Amino acid sequence: MQEPVTYFRYFQDVHIPDQVLRVLLKETEVSMIYCSISQDKNKSLGRHLVSISPLVTILLLCLFITPTIAADRYEKAINLWVSQLKSEKDERKRVEAARNLGAHNTPKTLSALAQALTEDASPKVRQQAASSLWKHSPDIDAAKSALQSGLGDSSPAVRVRSSWALQNAGTKPQTLIAPRKSALADPDSSNSTRFWAAYGLVGFESPTSLIEPILAYTKSQVRSKAATRALKKLVALKDRSIIPAMETVVRDFHKGNPIILEGMQQFNPQPKQLVELILIQFTFNNIELERSALGLLRKHGKKQSEVSLWLPIAAGYLGGNDDTARYFALDAISNAEGHAVDAVPEIIKLVRNSNDPRTKERAVEAIGEIGDRNNPFPEATKIMVADQCIGLLSKVIRTDKDRSTRLRAVRALDKLKSDPDQVVPLFIIVAKADRDSIVRTAALSAIGARGADSKSVLEDLEVLTKDPDRAVSQSAQDAITMISRGSNRAAETLQPEQTRQDKNQQAALAKLRESGVRFNENDFMLALSNNDIEKVRAYLDSGVSANYQFQGTHQRPALNEVFTRATGYFMQGQPIPQKLKDTAKLLIDRGADPNLTDKMGNSALIIAAMACDAETLQILLDGGADLNQQSKAGLTPLEYAFMLGNPGAETLLEAGARISQEKADTYLQSYGKNPKAVELIKRSVQK
16 A cells, blocks of 8 residues: 555646545545555446545546546656756756655655766755755665765755755764764855754754854744754753853844744753843834743743833733733733732733633633732732732622633632632532532532631531532532541631831821721722822822832832833833823822832833833923932833833933943944944943
8 A cells, every 4th residue: 555645646636626635535535545546447436435425426436537647647747857857958947856856755756866966967956856855764775875975065055965864864963974064164055054064063063163053044044943943952052152142143123033032041040131132022013023022931930020020011911902912921920920910900901801711711810820829929919919809700700601711710719818708608609509510619629628617618518418410519528528627728817918118108097097088008009000090199189198108029109000001001002191191290299209119129210211202201300200220130211211122212311311331332232233223322321
């Protein structure tokens, strides 16, 4: 029996559409068809078509009216290409013939290609012949001697392709070093030839001598699987001397290359500037690069200093229209766990507004991962997530039509730092009433882990042990066992919030209490980040300080909170809304200090410099913002504007922002291929 691919080519010769062929060429039918053609020559075709549908029978009868003619046409095509390869004077036609023969693995084609490799005067024809033989590895025993002679060919492309054909046929790569080294050093070698030579030398030559040709090819072939494999193989050698070359390519102002960044992520420890390099991908206005960058950020969720750089950008995609980018952003944010607490308001909005079950499911899951009570984050952070999300998750569990979303909402609610008396009653309702047994058993597992040893809970579980669904009844019994053994976590108590408020802040809260107003920190934070100016004004009128410092992971002052969504607007190409500007101006008018910083040393101007327009930046400057204030990362507002490509850098320059000559030299090296960036950097140097 011949290979199925033979039949496929046979059918193509009689011009049957691919879609029809894919229906016809099932394994049982292939054997039957071949039997009909090769043995009976149509004599018993009808006998073999008894079990096939009438439509397929008609198609096959049409197909095999003239099988002998079709076979002759196939043979004539092979003979024509062989003849052209041997005697055609036009070089282009000989190259095309060699390429066509590369799709047909027969003794005749291999012999013709081997002859062309050793005898043809054209390097292009010999190169194509070697490439076609490469495709047939390892079934090229008849052509091995020709490929051995190809290792000494005058053309570097022929030498390299012959070496790879031999390697795929079983030749040890260490015996092929010499022809590959000569091709790598040959000034006539193309980018592609130098790449394949370098790829073959990985593990035998210094990585620093191989990184340049591999990177050059990777830049020009950004979707090449071979480039990805070569780079991963080179990085696996763990030679950190190649990192500077990789950084230089990624910093190219006109291109971004996720393949190179993925390679850099393999180093341990990772390069210090890797997150910054990933963020550069968001400046090229290319959604494919942005998706890839969001995917790369997933591996940078364990350090608060890194998360604080990329979280505003990732959160901006949650409200975007690109489903893939949104999903990758959710993945990165959820992997940052408690470090990503500032993205919770955007996730809540996504759960409320999304009609896509897959998106809502992942968003609900992210809430559980961010607020997981077992994560090593401050208790205040966990409590804040729980306070914001319990009501939302409860509604999803009760009303969402998608089973998978309800299931993940149950699991997320079980993870949150919440009072068992608050959530166990809901789990009981779900265990009794949900229409899906998997959701019910998940609720019962949560009860077993969180349920207090109370009479009412045990009575409800006892009833469920008699449920007709065996999975539900067994889960109810397991929950009773867990509670009776005392393995529940019902004894968890909410720790009192540790306040970090100064005397003025406490005095403001006291004034609120005296006036009968109940202060809700989460509500105030949402009012600021949503730029709800009337609610912010009401809080300020009631005595809340314009310099209020929030608790939690980032410990942002109120003015900083106003700008948390600015980067998202910028990355989505949306203008900064007027309500954001008005809210910032209101706080400054009420005495907000624009130079107060969060835990990472970021002032309001630093955050705004990443994304805001000239008018917004001017509001902060008029309010007394320090142009040259540095974050804990040692970067000024002007430098953040450079890195994220914000035109607002012009406003900062006009206001007098400057950087040192040393830093300018570094930025010129990074962005030297962009004339506008070069001009901007040169103007920023201190005189």
